[in-house]
Amino acid sequence: MQMSEAYEIILKPVLTEKSTSEQERLNVYRFEVAGGADKVEIGSAVERIFDVGVDGVRTMLRPGKMRRRGRSYFQTSPRKIAVVTLKEGDRIDLL
Secondary structure: OOHHHHHHHEEEEOOOHHHHHHHHHHOEEEEEEOOOOOHHHHHHHHHHHHOOOEEEEEEEEEOOOEEEEOOEEEEOOOEEEEEEEEOOOOOOOOO
Protein backbone atom coordinates (compact mmCIF):
# COMPACT_ATOMS: atom_id res chain seq x y z
CA MET A 1 0.00 0.00 0.00
CA GLN A 2 1.31 3.41 -1.00
CA MET A 3 1.29 6.29 1.46
CA SER A 4 -1.16 8.24 -0.72
CA GLU A 5 -3.58 5.28 -0.67
CA ALA A 6 -3.36 5.18 3.12
CA TYR A 7 -4.33 8.85 3.33
CA GLU A 8 -7.32 8.18 1.05
CA ILE A 9 -8.56 5.51 3.49
CA ILE A 10 -7.97 7.40 6.78
CA LEU A 11 -9.76 10.73 6.37
CA LYS A 12 -9.44 12.31 9.83
CA PRO A 13 -9.34 11.43 13.53
CA VAL A 14 -12.51 11.70 15.60
CA LEU A 15 -11.63 13.90 18.58
CA THR A 16 -14.45 13.90 21.10
CA GLU A 17 -14.51 13.64 24.86
CA LYS A 18 -15.41 9.95 24.62
CA SER A 19 -12.68 9.12 22.10
CA THR A 20 -10.05 11.00 24.13
CA SER A 21 -11.05 9.03 27.23
CA GLU A 22 -10.73 5.76 25.28
CA GLN A 23 -7.27 6.78 24.09
CA GLU A 24 -6.06 7.24 27.65
CA ARG A 25 -7.74 4.21 29.24
CA LEU A 26 -7.90 1.54 26.54
CA ASN A 27 -5.33 2.59 23.88
CA VAL A 28 -8.20 2.82 21.34
CA TYR A 29 -8.38 5.46 18.61
CA ARG A 30 -11.29 6.50 16.37
CA PHE A 31 -10.93 7.62 12.76
CA GLU A 32 -13.36 8.67 10.07
CA VAL A 33 -12.58 6.43 7.09
CA ALA A 34 -13.60 6.05 3.45
CA GLY A 35 -16.94 4.31 2.98
CA GLY A 36 -15.59 1.45 0.88
CA ALA A 37 -12.63 0.60 3.13
CA ASP A 38 -12.60 -2.76 4.92
CA LYS A 39 -11.00 -3.63 8.26
CA VAL A 40 -7.78 -5.04 6.77
CA GLU A 41 -7.22 -1.91 4.66
CA ILE A 42 -7.94 0.36 7.63
CA GLY A 43 -5.51 -1.53 9.88
CA SER A 44 -2.69 -1.45 7.34
CA ALA A 45 -3.31 2.26 6.61
CA VAL A 46 -3.05 3.15 10.32
CA GLU A 47 0.15 1.08 10.63
CA ARG A 48 1.62 2.80 7.57
CA ILE A 49 0.70 6.39 8.51
CA PHE A 50 1.50 6.32 12.25
CA ASP A 51 4.16 3.55 12.34
CA VAL A 52 2.38 1.56 15.09
CA GLY A 53 1.09 -1.99 15.49
CA VAL A 54 -2.66 -2.55 15.17
CA ASP A 55 -4.26 -5.19 17.37
CA GLY A 56 -7.86 -4.93 16.13
CA VAL A 57 -10.27 -2.85 14.05
CA ARG A 58 -14.01 -2.40 14.52
CA THR A 59 -16.18 -0.32 12.21
CA MET A 60 -19.55 1.39 12.45
CA LEU A 61 -21.75 3.35 10.08
CA ARG A 62 -23.15 6.63 11.37
CA PRO A 63 -26.26 7.75 9.47
CA GLY A 64 -26.56 11.35 8.31
CA LYS A 65 -28.43 13.82 10.49
CA MET A 66 -31.41 15.92 9.48
CA ARG A 67 -30.45 19.61 9.33
CA ARG A 68 -32.44 22.72 8.64
CA ARG A 69 -31.49 25.87 6.77
CA GLY A 70 -34.32 28.38 6.70
CA ARG A 71 -37.50 26.53 5.75
CA SER A 72 -35.78 23.70 3.92
CA TYR A 73 -34.52 20.47 5.44
CA PHE A 74 -31.65 18.33 4.21
CA GLN A 75 -29.73 15.30 5.41
CA THR A 76 -25.96 15.26 5.93
CA SER A 77 -23.85 12.47 4.46
CA PRO A 78 -23.42 9.22 6.38
CA ARG A 79 -19.97 8.53 7.87
CA LYS A 80 -17.98 5.37 8.50
CA ILE A 81 -16.05 5.34 11.79
CA ALA A 82 -13.23 2.90 12.58
CA VAL A 83 -12.31 2.06 16.17
CA VAL A 84 -8.67 0.94 16.11
CA THR A 85 -7.03 -0.86 19.04
CA LEU A 86 -3.25 -0.55 19.13
CA LYS A 87 -0.76 -3.09 20.43
CA GLU A 88 0.54 -2.71 23.97
CA GLY A 89 3.10 0.07 24.27
CA ASP A 90 2.19 1.87 21.01
CA ARG A 91 0.73 5.38 21.11
CA ILE A 92 -0.44 7.96 18.60
CA ASP A 93 -0.09 11.67 19.43
CA LEU A 94 -3.10 13.35 17.78
CA LEU A 95 -3.09 16.65 19.66
